[in-house]
Amino acid sequence: MNPSNYLILAALLFTIGAVGVLLRRNAIVVFMCVELMLNAANLTLVTFSRINGTLDGQIMAFFVMVVAAAEVVIGLAIILTIFRTRRSASVDDVNLLKY
Amino acid sequence: MSAQILAQAAGEITRTSTGEAATFWVLAPVAVLAALGMVLARNAVHGALLLVTNFFCLAVFYLLQDAPFLGFVQIVVYTGAIMVLFLFVLMLVGVDSSDSLVETLRGQRVAAIVLGVGFAGLLVFPIGGVINNGTTAAGLTAANDGGNIQAIARLLFTDYVLAFEIVSALLIIAAVGAMILGHRERVDGKVTQREMLRRRFAEGGRVTPxxxxxxxxxxxxxxxxxxxxxxxxxxxxxxxxxxxxxxxxxxxxxxxxxxxxxxxxxxxxxxxxxxxx
Known part of the structure; x- marks a missing residue:
């Protein structure tokens, strides 16, 4: 097996996550799809780190994880705040900025 | 053939070990199916559990690729902390608040799927071509010499120390922001039990529960x-x-x-x- 197979897997996972972001309406599920995309990017970083023989890719993946954790905290807090006022977690109900 | 032998002598990897290949071919379909199930699951809690499965598979892939630190961080941070946070919010928001199946934009679903397939093709086929060309991986045996965690720490606190400091600031900002978002300001003073009692009797009507x-x-x-x-x-x-x-x-x-x-x-x-x- 060639190590680049990991890249194909990461590409597939990223695509699935992107399609999920486009398809789903529940804000929390959309968030989980974003997490999937971030993890797919992490897998490419780790694989490239191994292909290049340096640890910089792993450091990048580490930073991505930290930023993702911060992003999840803020995003879920926003979802909860919106749910408090609108009693809904659907992204369709928060479209007042549309026009 | 001799080039390959030379590459292997230099620590480069053209083919991974059989054990790694077997683990990959077992867990890669699991990861993809779990991701698909996460997107397709009607119940958000099922989606969260499938995402946990997917994250575990990714952790094993990190372990396979000479990244033990990231593998365990993946398990501890992602499946341990972040997914628990997700489940917590799911339970607060209500499990029954499932997706509406009404399409607000006509043809969005079909367009999204077509876009996804096209995007996957664009990403996968060039990488497949690269694999057929036979790329070599340098391998991390030299870089991980003396321990993966030690090597990562050395890089983190020398070359990437500025990014590390900025990320720590970001974490504090995120924590404070989450507290501000979750905080509800009390507009009027707290109503004491005595005041509630007085109001109930002043209104008249039924006073007993x-x-x-x-x-x-x-x-x-x-x-x-x-x-x-x-x-x-x-x-x-x-x-x-x-x-x-x-x-x-x-x-x-x-x-x-x-x-x-x-x-x-x-x-x-x-x-x-x-x-x-």
Missing amino acids: IPGPAVYARPEGTRLPAGLPGGGTDPGAGQGAREGCGDIEGNGDGDNGAGAHARGNPRPVGAGKGTDR
């Missing part, structure tokens, strides 16, 4: 309004029982009640049933 449903009632059933000890029904109690009933019903059927919930009108279930005796 409404008896629970089915108190003094001869037939059993929580839908029945409270009866009086001498017979007959308490009018206020009946109303209370019916309101309580409607509330319980409205919360109870979660499958199709999500829309009604979102607009805040629980259906008046059981109205009139309580007083027919």
Whole structure:
């Protein structure tokens, strides 16, 4: 097996996550799809780190994880705040900025 | 052939070990299926659990690729902390608030799927071509010499120390931001029990609490309004029982009640049933 197979897997996972972001309406599920995309990017970083023989890719993946954790905290807090006022977690109900 | 031998002598990897290949070919379909299931699952909790499965597979891939630190961080941070946070918010928001299946933009679903397939093709086929060319991986044996965690720490606190400091600031900002978002400012002062008592007596009307449903009632059933000890029904109690009933019903059927919930009108279930005796 060639190590680049990991890249194909990461590409597939990223695509699935992107399609999920486009398809789903529940804000929390959309968030989980974003997490999937971030993890797919992490897998490419780790694989490239191994292909290049340096640890910089792993450091990048580490930073991505930290930023993702911060992003999840803020995003879920926003979802909860919106749910408090609108009693809904659907992204369709928060479209007042549309026009 | 001799080039390959030379590459292997230099620590480069063209082919991974059989064990790694077997693990990859077992876990890669699991990861992809779990991701697909996460996107397709109607229930958000099922989606979260499938995502946990996917993250575990990714952790194993990190371990396979000479990144033990990231592998365990993936398990501890992602499946341990972040997914628990997700489940926590899911339970707060309500599990029954499932997706609406109404398409607000016509043809969005088909367009998204076509886009996804095209994007996957664009990403996968060039990488497949690269694999057929036979790329070599340098391998991390030299870089991980003396321990993966030690090597990562050395890089983190020398070359990437500025990014590390900025990320620590970001974490503090995120924590404070989450606290601000979750905080509810109390506009007026806290109402004490004495004030509540005074208000209740000043308003007049009923001052005792409404008896629970089915108190003094001869037939059993929580839908029945409270009866009086001498017979007959308490009018206020009946109303209370019916309101309580409607509330319980409205919360109870979660499958199709999500829309009604979102607009805040629980259906008046059981109205009139309580007083027919």
